Amino acid sequence: MAIAARYHDGFVADSRAVGLEYASFVDTAALVILDAENGTEITRWDATDLYSVHGRKDELRLAANGQTDGARVVVRGQQNVARVLATLPLLTKKRREETGRQVRIAATATLALASVIGAYLIGVPLLASRLVWLVPPAWEESLGDTVGTQMEAALGLTDGMQICDPDPYSLANRAITRFGNAAMEGSGSPFTLDISVVKSDIPNAFALPGGRVYFFSALLDLAETQDEFAGVLAHEVGHVAHRHGMEQLISTAGTGALIGFILGDLTGISVAAGLGATIIDARFSRDAERQADAFAAQVANRMDFHPAGLAELIARVGEDDDFARAMALLSTHPLTSDRRIALEKLGQMRPTGLEPPFTTAEWTAIKAMCGPAGAP
C-alpha cells in the first residue's frame, strides 16, 4: 500500500497529495511518487539521490540530488515516517554522515579558536612590550596628560592635584628628583621623571604614561623608614622605565578584541566579556608589578635601602585576607606575602658600603612636606 505524503515539485507553489511506493530492480531502487487521486505516476526519484532535510517532529522531508532546490516529498506521522526510513536505510546513513560533518566542522573551528586564544595569551603581552617601543614618546606624554586629567576628575579634584610642596628647589623636592634620576639612570627611558607628592587621604602611589609619578600624602604618612619610601618610589619609577602604562593599554585593547571575538559581542558590553578580560589583564598587570619590583631591587643595588621595605609599606596599607587569596586570579596585584618573599630574596645579594638614598635632613624634610601627619 502506498504511503500518503505531500509533494512540491519546486517549480510552482503547489502542494499535491501523493502516494509513495518503493520500486526496486536488480541494481537500482527508486521512490515512486503517485497521484493520490488517480494513481498515475508523477515522477520517480532514484533511491541513491535521496536525502532528508530538517523538518518538525514526526515529519520527514525528502529532497533529491538532481531535482530542483525546492522539490520536496513530505511524509507525516510517526508510523509513515518509520516505514519510509525502514525501506530506505540510506536516509539514516546520510543523516548520520551529515551530523558527523557538522561535528567535524564545529571541532575544527573550536580548535582554531582555541589556538588563536592561546597565541593571544602568550602573544599579546609579548607583543605589547615590543609594540610599546614603537609608540612615539611625545604621544605617550600627551596620553599621560589625558590620563592625569581623567584621574583628577575621578578623584573629585576640580582644581587639579594639590601638590604638597610646590617649590621644586626645596630640600625635599631636590632630594626626590635626585633619587628619581639616579633610579632611572641606565634604563634608556626617553622620559623625564616628574615626581609629585600630593595631598590625598588615599594611601597610594602610581605612575602615569609619559613619566609622571604621584605619591599620595597618606602613604608618605604611613612610611616609617627611608627604605619603605624609597622602595615604593623606585617601584613606580620602574613602571615608567618599563612603560607599563602604555603596555597595559595596548594589552587591554588586544584582550578586549579577543574576548569580543569569542563571545561574538564586539561591542564588549557583556559581563562575561568583562570577566574574561579582567582575568587576562590581571595576569598581565601582576607580571608588570613583578617587573617593577625587580627594578626597585636593582636600584637598591646602587643605593643603600632595603627593597623589602616596599612590601612592608604595602602590607601596612592592607593585609591579605582569605578573600584576597581566593581572588588572587582576578587581582591586579600579587599577594603581599609573595612579594615580600621575592623582594627579600632579591635584596640578599646587595653590595655593602652604599650611600643611603636620602640624608637624615632630607628624609625629615620629605616627611614634613605635607605638614604634620594626620595619623599618629
Added chain:
Amino acid sequence: MVWGVAEERAEPVVFTGTRRELGGTLVRGYGFMLPTIGLYRFWLTSWKRRFYWSNTEIGGDCLEYTGNAVQLLLGFLMAVAIFLPIYVVFFYLSTLSSDAAVIGYGGVAILIWFMMGYAIYRARDFRLSRTLWRGIRLDQAGSAWGYALRRFGWSLAMIATLGLIYPLMAANLWRYRYSNSWFGDRQFSFVGHWRQLAGPYYLSYVLVAVIGGTGVAMSSFVGTTITNLSGIVPTLAAAVPVGLIVLFYQSRELTRMFSAVRLGQAALTVRVSMFGLLGPYIRFGFAVIGAYVVLAIGGFVVLNALAGDAFAGGTFSLAIFMQHMQGSFTTLAAIIFGYLLLLGAFTMMSELFLGLGYWKLIASNASVSGLDSLTDVRARAEDKALAGEGLADALNVGSY
C-alpha cells in the same frame, strides 16, 4: 485541493511547536556551548530557526528553514573583518584628550547606529532567502544601504520632531521591507498607511507624556535622596501604565501593519491585543523568578554538601568556606560556572517565554486569504550571494 473554490476564505496560520521541544533544543545547545568556547551558538541558532519555521503551518504546509550554521559562521568572520578597524579607531580615541574622545565616540556611535540599519536588512534578507514554502523560496530585493540611509534619515527626523514623526517613519519602513519582499516570482505589496497608526500613536504619546510627566514631577516634588527613597514611588507607579500604553500601541501597529501585507491576491490578517502582548512578559517574569529560586536552592544544597561546616549554627563563615575552596582556581571556576548558570537560565526563559510566546502569538492570530491564487507562483533562480548575517550577529539585532 482541500480549500475549494471560495477565494475569500481565510486560512488560519497554525503553530505546532511545543515549549518542551524548544527547551530540549536550548538545553542541549547551551551544553555544547561550553566545550566549543561559544562557537556552538551558530548551530543553536540554526536549530532554533528550524524549530520555529518547521512548526509554522500555512494552508497545511510548513515553512522550511534551509540555512545552516556554516553560513552564519562565515558571516560572523566577515563581520569581524569589518569591526576590527572600528575597534582600532575606538582604541586610538580612548587615548586622546577628553574632548576629542567624546567627539570620536559620538562619531563611532552614529556610525554603528547607521550600520545597524544595514545589518537588520541583510539579516532579514538572509532569513527570507532561506525560507521555503511549498517548494518555493522567499527573497528580499531592495538595497540594504538604501534601507540603512532611510532609517538613519528618519531617526534624525525623529529627534528633530521629538518623536512626533514616528507613524510616518514606521509606515515607510514597513513599506520598504515588504514591497521589496518576494515569494518566488511574485512580489509582496504593502497597503498600509501612516494614518492607520496616527490615532493610536498620538493617543499613546499624549497619555505617556501626561502620566510619565506627572510621575517624574511628583518624584522631584517629594525629593529623592539616598536615605529617603519614597520619592521614587510616583515614578515607579507611573511606569506600569506607561508600559501598558506602549504595549497597547505595539499591538495596534502589529495588527494594522501586518494586516496590510499582500502577496498578489493573497492577504495577511493579524489581530493581536495589548493583553496578548502582555501575557508573555508576565509568564516570563514568573519563569525567571521560578528558575532563580530553583537555582538558589540547588546552589545552597550543593554548597552545603561541599562545605557544610561553613554554614554550621545557621550562620555563614567566610573563612571556613574559603578553606574549602582550596585555592583561587576552584573558587574562580565555581564563580564562573554559577554566573553561566544564572545567565543561561535567564536567556533560556527569555527564549521560551518571550521569543516563543511572541512567535506563537503572531502565528496563532494570523490568517491568510486567497491562498489559491498562489498556486501558479514560479520559482526564481537561487540567490547565493549572501554569506551569513554576521554584521547582524555582531550588532545583536537578528533575533530569529
